[in-house]
Amino acid sequence: MKLTFTVLFYFLIYHLMAQEVLNHEKKSHVDSLNRFYQQADLPLYLFVATDKKGTDLHQMSMKTNGEMRKEPVFLDGHGLHSFKHFDEVDKIEQRFYIYADGEAPKTTLNFSGANRYMNHERVIFYGQGLFTSLNSEDGMSGLDSIFYSINEISYQPYQGRIDFDQEGSYNYKYYATDKVGNIETVKEAKYIVDLSTPNSNYVINGVSVGNTISSNTKLFLETIDSLSGVKALKYKFNDEEFKDVNVQEPLDFAHLEDGDHVLTFFAEDNVGNIETVEKFEFYLDKSAPITAADIIGDRFLVNGKLFFSGRTKLKITAVDNKVGVRDVLYSVDDEDFKSYNDPFYLPSKAGEHVVRFFSIDHLQNQTDAEKDAFLHKVSKFYVDLVGPNLSHLFEGPTFEKEDTVFISDKTRLVLNAKDNESGLQYIAYNINGSSKEKEYDNGITLDKEGLHTVDYHGYDNVNNRNTNSVTFMVDLEGPDVYHHFSIDDIGKDNQSKLSLYPHYVSVFLAATDKHTGYKRMYYSINGKQEQPYIGVIDGFKRNKKYNIKIRCLDKLDNEKEYNFAFKTVKKKEETQE
Known part of the structure; x- marks a missing residue:
């Protein structure tokens, strides 16, 4: 007689925990072809029954060290496993298959729709139109499900393509799970979406009058891109073909004739963002003599304005390739013209200044008309003689007493600097007279009690410096607390040595603080919820021990705890006072 039996598999379910991923159970799965899968690490329990419904289940035992024990089977790793039964009647081998799945899915993150660029620091950038998709495969x-997290937001199920239409840095994490709870190791992609175009402008160095330049004038193009960087800067004169720019060299316009011209230029960054085409219309004057000015010393370009320090000199050079230069004259801020001999310091007064200069050849008379005809004016520049404006503030607990500011170790000293001319370069500081300056980053905190002085210094982009200081007291200690009873005690408890009081006794609290003074006080009785102290503690019951815990804060939220205990007596003992 044949024996028909059903093998049922039961297994333990564990939770796979990780720092970032969600909780996913290890489990089993039966697919549409009735194939049984289980997570490879789970135990396998074997049961038999004599009917299809399994109403008379019996757990199988195995012989271990001579004893029959109901123990699980552990499958030996990922792959297909089977239990074999040989039918002696029909001479048929029967196998019961189990798929042990110990391998997690493999997920790929695909970037589409945008240009990609990796800089020398291996930072990855994408341009406009970026969208991503996740694809995952599992072999058993x-x-x-697939889960993803962007910029540390909680993981959420992946539904479909994600578009990135906001500029910024992104940290994309993702993983997948299969149907038996295998969890893929979290993968991560860091990149920056760059949607901004470069910003380019022209710079005239040398002689010019408005939009009129000479052959000796140096014409530069400058461009900047704050993210992926500039890939190409192109220019052309008039109807020529566009050419690449070497920003270290002036533009070559020696082939242009006298007259009106148009300089057209634009830049493209490394992810394909293209700047709107810019134009500079100018007049080229090739008449001799040619006069040029060069700057010697500190200078800095910000927002289209060129700033100099009080240490900067101006050098003027004049060339005439025919009859030669007889004299060079210059004027600062509409003063009388004077002969130029050597480089001179720019004005020591802060603000906007204009230097005009011209040269005369040996065939010209010094009439006003001739002087005006050869007058050339350099672009406006700005002399910056003053360092940044400095200020500071405290963020967090503070208390002022007379002319002294008290802070705690939770208070941040924030330093601020602003320079309306060449702009702020950086802030540095030193503490308590230290000779070593530290570059300021984002707030200063001190955890050593006592009086401190912070000297801080602001540097602008032409190396002017201003200095300020702030002195303050760091207070780290909370108030001292005292308690008083409304009446004298009536004795001591023999066992606990605690003072004894009648139940109608009242307790009063007081506190003193060395620096800032008492702010508020809380108390709790016998471990119950803390409550604010408002002048008296009473309402005690007879024949009970009381443990009073006090927490006191000063005006900087420094706190100190204080504990005391006593006992109340029975009613009959109150009459024995």
Whole structure:
């Protein structure tokens, strides 16, 4: 007689925990072809029954060290496993298959729709139109879900393509799970979406009058891109073909004739953002003599304005390739013209200044008309003689007493600097007279009690410096607390040595603080919820021990705890006072 039996598999379910991923159970799965899968690390319990419904289940035992024990089977790793039964009657081998799945899905993150660029620091940038998609494959039980997190937001199920239409830095994390709870190791992609175009402008160095330049004038193009960087800067004169720019060299316009011209230029960054085409219309004057000015010393370009320090000199050079230069004259801020001999310091007064200069050849008379005809004016420049404006503030607990500011170790000293001319370069500081300056970053905190002085210094982009200081007291200690009873005690408890009081006794609290003074006080009785102290503690019951815990804060939220205990007596003992 044949024996028909059903093998049922039961297993323990564990939770796979990780720092970032969600909780996913290790489990089993039966697919549409009735194939049984289980997570490879789970135990396998074997049961038999004599009917299809399994109403008379019996757990199988195995012989271990001579004893029959109901123990699980552990499958030996990822792959297909089977239990074999040989039918002696029909001479048929029967196998019961189990798929042990110990391998997680493999997920790929695809970037589409945008240009990609990696800089020398291996930072990855994408341009406009970026969208991403996740694809995952599982080799056994099949894919269950894909999860993703962007910029540390909680993981959420992946539904479909994600578009990135906001500029910024992104940290994209993702993983997948299969149908038996295998969890893929979290993968991560860091990149920056760059949607901004470069910003380019022209710079005239040398002689010019408005939009009129000479052959000796140096014409530069400058461009900047704050993210992926500039890939190409192109220019052309008039109807020529566009050419690449070497920003270290002036533009070559020696081939242009006298007259009106148009300089057209634009820049493209490394992810394909293209700047709107810019134009500079100018007049080229090739008449001799040619006069040029060069700057010697500190200078800095910000927002289209060129700033100099009080240490900067101006050098003027004049060339005439025919009859030669007889004299060079210059004027600062509409003063009388004077002969130029050597480089001179720019004005020591802060603000906007204009230097005009011209040269005369040996065939010209010094009439006003001739002087005006050869007058050339350099572009406006700005002399910056003053360092940044400095200020500071405290963020967090503070208390002022007379002319002294008290802070705690939770208070941040924030330093601020602003320079309306060449702009702020950086802030540095030193503490308590230290000779070593530290570059300021984002707030200063001190955890050593006592009086401190912070000297701080602001540097602008032409190396002017201003200095300020702030002195303050760091207070780290909370108030001292005292308690008083409304009446004298009536004795001591023999066992606990605690003072004894009648139940109608009242307790009063007081506190003193060395620096800032008492702010508020809280108390709790016998471990119950803390409550604010408002002048008296009473309402005690007879024949009970009381443990009073006090927490006191000063005006900087420094706190100190204080504990005391006593006992109340029975009613009959109150009459024995």
